[in-house]
Amino acid sequence: MNGLEGSAPIGRSGDTIFAVASGAGRAAVAILRLTGPASGAIVKAVAGRLPPPRVATLATFRDPATGEAIDQGLVIFFQGPRSYTGEDSAEFHIHGGRAVVAGLIAAIGSFEGARAAEAGEFSRRALMNGKLDLGQIEGIGDLVAAETASQRRQALRQTAGMLGRRAGGWRAALIEASARIAADIDFSDEGDVAAAPALDIAPIIAPVLAELRGELHAARAGERIREGLTIVIAGPPNAGKSTLLNALARRDVAIVSKHAGTTRDVLEVELDLGGYAAVLIDTAGLRETTDPVEQIGVSRALERAQNADLVLWLSELGDFQAPDARLTDAELWQVATKADLAPSAQAEAALCISAASGLNLDVLLDRLAQFAAEAGGAGHDGVITRERHRKSIAEAESALARILSDSAPVEIVAEDLRAALFALERLVGRVDVEDILGDIFSRFCIGK
Numbered sequence: 001m002n003g004l005e006g007s008a009p010i011g012r013s014g015d016t017i018f019a020v021a022s023g024a025g026r027a028a029v030a031i032l033r034l035t036g037p038a039s040g041a042i043v044k045a046v047a048g049r050l051p052p053p054r055v056a057t058l059a060t061f062r063d064p065a066t067g068e069a070i071d072q073g074l075v076i077f078f079q080g081p082r083s084y085t086g087e088d089s090a091e092f093h094i095h096g097g098r099a100v101v102a103g104l105i106a107a108i109g110s111f112e113g114a115r116a117a118e119a120g121e122f123s124r125r126a127l128m129n130g131k132l133d134l135g136q137i138e139g140i141g142d143l144v145a146a147e148t149a150s151q152r153r154q155a156l157r158q159t160a161g162m163l164g165r166r167a168g169g170w171r172a173a174l175i176e177a178s179a180r181i182a183a184d185i186d187f188s189d190e191g192d193v194a195a196a197p198a199l200d201i202a203p204i205i206a207p208v209l210a211e212l213r214g215e216l217h218a219a220r221a222g223e224r225i226r227e228g229l230t231i232v233i234a235g236p237p238n239a240g241k242s243t244l245l246n247a248l249a250r251r252d253v254a255i256v257s258k259h260a261g262t263t264r265d266v267l268e269v270e271l272d273l274g275g276y277a278a279v280l281i282d283t284a285g286l287r288e289t290t291d292p293v294e295q296i297g298v299s300r301a302l303e304r305a306q307n308a309d310l311v312l313w314l315s316e317l318g319d320f321q322a323p324d325a326r327l328t329d330a331e332l333w334q335v336a337t338k339a340d341l342a343p344s345a346q347a348e349a350a351l352c353i354s355a356a357s358g359l360n361l362d363v364l365l366d367r368l369a370q371f372a373a374e375a376g377g378a379g380h381d382g383v384i385t386r387e388r389h390r391k392s393i394a395e396a397e398s399a400l401a402r403i404l405s406d407s408a409p410v411e412i413v414a415e416d417l418r419a420a421l422f423a424l425e426r427l428v429g430r431v432d433v434e435d436i437l438g439d440i441f442s443r444f445c446i447g448k
C-alpha cells in the first residue's frame, strides 16, 4: 500500500473517466481509454457485448442512443483490480479520424457518471489504488516526455519502482533503529542509560548513511540526464557563436551578421548528443559596452555561462581572446573559429573549427557526446532524478550524519531519526502527497 489511507480524497473516484490516450490529430489508430465503475456497462452498450477480460475483441461500436455505427475496431476490457488503475477499465482501438474519435467520445460521454479525464487522472487513480507508487508515477511522466535514449532508460528504471524499493529498505532500517532508541528511553527511568545511544544504532544507520551519500553523489548526473546538460557558447562579439549554434542545430535559430553585438538575448536549442539530452545556449558577445540593451545581454550571458555544465569559449583563429576571468567555476573548452579564413594560423585553442566549411564540427560533436556520456554516466543506477528527490535525501543524510558525529542524548538522537524518517516518507509520497501530486500531474498528458 502507499500510505494514502485516510488522506483527502484524490479526485472524484466514483466517476468513470475517459480520454484519448493516443496523440492528437489524424492517425491510423486512436486509443480511447476509460476507467471507473461504469466501464463494463459502457463497453456492453457501445460494443454490443462485454468481451472476456484482457482479450482483444473485434466489434462494431455504436452510439447507444441512435444505434448508428461509429466504427469497427478492437475493444479490451480489464476487470479491476487487474488494470492500470486497479478499477474496471477498457480500451477502444479505433480508426484515428477526427470524426470517428469525436463520435465515440460523444457516445461514451452521454453515459450517466462518465466524464472527460483530467491530466494525469488515470495515474492518480493507479496511485490511490496502490497499483503504483509515487516514484513509479514520476517515472511514467518522464517516460512519456523522454526525448533521448538515456532519458528513456532512466525513466524505465524508475517505473520499475526502484526509488520506492530503495527508500523502503532505508526506512525499514531506520524504524528498527527507532525501536532500539525507544527501548533506551524506556530503560532510562531505571538509571541504566546507554552512555552514547548513537553507538547502539550505528551499525544500522551507518550503511544507510553511506547509501544516501552514494545517491547524492550520483544525483547531479541523474538530474542532468532528465533535464539535459547545459552547454553555453560564449566569447567576444563576432567570434561566430551564433553561426556555430545554427550549424549544430542544423537550422537558422540565431541571427548572424558581421556587426559585433548582434546577439543580445539568450537563445536555446535542444540537442541529442549520442543519446543524452543537452541544451545548447547562444549568448551575447562579452565586451564593455555603453548600450543599455547590450549590457543586459552581456550580464545574462555571464550568468548562464557561470551556471553551465560546459562553456565553449570561442575566439577567432589568429585573434585569440583569453576566456573571461569571471568564468572560473565552469568547465571551459577553448575553440578557435573561422579556421577557413586563416588556414595557416597557429591555434592557441585545443580545437579549430569552421562553421562555414564544416571543418572539425564532427570532432566537436564527438567530444560533446563523450562529455555528455561521462556527465550522465555516474547516474546510471542512482534513484535521484529530480530536485525533489535530492532535497529529501539530503535532509535524511544530514540528520543521520548528526547522529553519528555527536554523542547526543537519547532524546536528540530520537528526534534526528524521526527527521530522517519523515524526509524519506516525503520522498515516496507517504506525507505531503497532495502537494507533490499537484506539481507532477500538472505536467502530465490527458489520458495518462
Ligand SMILES: Nc1nc2c(ncn2[C@@H]2O[C@H](COP(=O)(O)OP(=O)(O)OP(=O)(O)O)[C@@H](O)[C@H]2O)c(=O)[nH]1
Pocket (backbone or CB within 6 Å): 236, 237, 238, 239, 240, 241, 242, 243, 244, 255, 256, 257, 258, 259, 260, 261, 262, 263, 264, 283, 284, 285, 286, 337, 338, 339, 340, 341, 353, 354, 355, 356, 357
Ligand atoms: N568565413 C567564416 N565566417 C564566419 C564563420 N563563422 C562565422 N562567420 C562570420 O562571422 C560573422 C559573425 O558571426 P556571428 O555568428 O554572428 O558571431 P557572434 O559571435 O554570434 O557575434 P555576436 O552575436 O555579435 O556576439 C558573420 O559575418 C559570420 O558570417 C566561419 O566559420 N567562417
Ligand SMILES: [Mg+2]
Pocket (backbone or CB within 6 Å): 241, 242, 243, 254, 255, 256, 262, 263, 282, 283, 284, 285
Ligand atoms: Mg551572435
